[in-house]
Amino acid sequence: MLGYFSVYKSGDEKYSGGVLIINEKGMPVSFKYTSPIKPTKIQKIIYGNNLKSYIASEIIGKKISEIAKDAEVLLVQENETLDFLSTDKPVAQLVSSKALSESSSFNGKEGIITLGQNYSAKISFSSEVSQELFNKISGLAEIFDILEPFVRLNEALSYVCSSEEG
Amino acid sequence: MLFRRRLTVKEIDLEVYSMLNTLKFDNISFADIRDVSPFFVFIDRSEELDIDLIDAGFEDGENAVVIAQPDIFPSEVNEGCNFNDTTLKDAVLDVQTKVMNEENISCPKILAQDEPKVMIKSFSDIRTTIKEKKVKCIVVKNPVKELKISIEKKQILQMVEIIVKEHNVVISDLAFSGFYMQVPVARDVRYSWLGKKLCCESDSVPKVYMNAAGFYNSRRNERYLKFIRDPATEEKSVKRNQS
Numbered sequence: 001m002l003g004y005f006s007v008y009k010s011g012d013e014k015y016s017g018g019v020l021i022i023n024e025k026g027m028p029v030s031f032k033y034t035s036p037i038k039p040t041k042i043q044k045i046i047y048g049n050n051l052k053s054y055i056a057s058e059i060i061g062k063k064i065s066e067i068a069k070d071a072e073v074l075l076v077q078e079n080e081t082l083d084f085l086s087t088d089k090p091v092a093q094l095v096s097s098k099a100l101s102e103s104s105s106f107n108g109k110e111g112i113i114t115l116g117q118n119y120s121a122k123i124s125f126s127s128e129v130s131q132e133l134f135n136k137i138s139g140l141a142e143i144f145d146i147l148e149p150f151v152r153l154n155e156a157l158s159y160v161c162s163s164e165e166g
Numbered sequence: 167m168l169f170r171r172r173l174t175v176k177e178i179d180l181e182v183y184s185m186l187n188t189l190k191f192d193n194i195s196f197a198d199i200r201d202v203s204p205f206f207v208f209i210d211r212s213e214e215l216d217i218d219l220i221d222a223g224f225e226d227g228e229n230a231v232v233i234a235q236p237d238i239f240p241s242e243v244n245e246g247c248n249f250n251d252t253t254l255k256d257a258v259l260d261v262q263t264k265v266m267n268e269e270n271i272s273c274p275k276i277l278a279q280d281e282p283k284v285m286i287k288s289f290s291d292i293r294t295t296i297k298e299k300k301v302k303c304i305v306v307k308n309p310v311k312e313l314k315i316s317i318e319k320k321q322i323l324q325m326v327e328i329i330v331k332e333h334n335v336v337i338s339d340l341a342f343s344g345f346y347m348q349v350p351v352a353r354d355v356r357y358s359w360l361g362k363k364l365c366c367e368s369d370s371v372p373k374v375y376m377n378a379a380g381f382y383n384s385r386r387n388e389r390y391l392k393f394i395r396d397p398a399t400e401e402k403s404v405k406r407n408q409s
Contacts, residue, residue, distance in 0.1 A: 141308075
């Protein structure tokens with residue numbers, strides 16, 4: 001199963017992180033998220049530019065292992081999140097790529113996954129992983145759009161931040 | 167003649183008194199007091215410094231002791247003094263008594279007249295809780311050029327004929343747009359198109375998945391989906407029914 005992890009920052013500076021677990025058919029299995037965090041002024045001063053990274057790694061990231069037990073790999077969109085996440089699971093940044101390739105390719109840490117007929121995705125792991133894992137993700141990309149869950153995840157986190165339910 | 171200067175060492179004010187032993191008064195010149203402090207300390211190494219703690223700058227209840235180390239003074243300060251030389255002034259001022267240590271020795275009572283009233287405030291750490299929400303069963307599928315099972319042209323043509331009949335369209339308007347792998351099949355699945363992408367939404371997690379082929383009607387700008395029967399899967403289900 002794939003775990004999609006994202007930290008969302010709303011317009012009024014609320015933060016919420018979430019993990020969407022997708023099964024091998026592309027269907028969502030669970031969505032867990034943190035209640036929205038509204039840092040105080042002093043916290044903004046203390047953490048400065050590192051606030052989002054701090055929240056991603058220390059607040060939300062540390063709970064990742066309990067949130068994403070079932071995920072075989074954690075996928076993120078932002079490179080800074082990739083650097084700060086601390087988990088025993090493989091973590092990879094997955095972004096759309098302009099590179100047109102007939103077939104997927106992988107060099108141990110980075111790879112290109114063909115998506116559909118005309119576009120592809122670039123995957124960059126935080127550390128070296130097996131070809132087998134890459135092939136599995138690449139195979140799942142044939143079954144469903146592996147970039148699309150990020151859209152839903154961010155929409156869900158946006159809703160969490162804007163609603164009183166958070 | 168006594169010169170004195172208040173030295174600032176960290177947040178502790180010190181007064182340093184030192185008598186001058188040898189000084190050629192004819193050669194003394196002072197710096198311009200508009201720019202710098204008019205007070206100087208000329209220190210003779212031969213004398214022991216008498217350093218008073220005149221203003222510790224500490225809060226009530228805090229403790230500190232200041233230890234002077236006169237032997238850290240560079241030797242050239244006192245030997246061959248030339249007070250016309252402004253560099254000498256700098257050299258003297260560079261030599262400062264430094265706080266070597268802070269120990270748990272109480273400050274003089276004059277500095278700590280009141281009971282210590284120190285309050286330490288710290289900002290609260292950011293905390294959050296994990297929540298879970300039910301999510302809609304949605305999957306978005308990209309078209310692929312080929313499936314892992316081989317599909318004969320005859321099968322594709324059969325699907326086209328069915329679409330022509332069902333939707334009353336002209337066969338020449340139809341174009342094959344790609345295969346879709348493992349599309350969920352259930353009564354409650356709602357299919358929609360996002361360009362070439364197929365979006366499948368359902369209320370519960372479907373249990374049956376089939377490969378499908380997509381077709382595009384250029385005249386009507388419509389897309390059609392036809393599921394592909396997998397002979398291997400069908401054979402298995404027949405055998406199961408027989409047993």
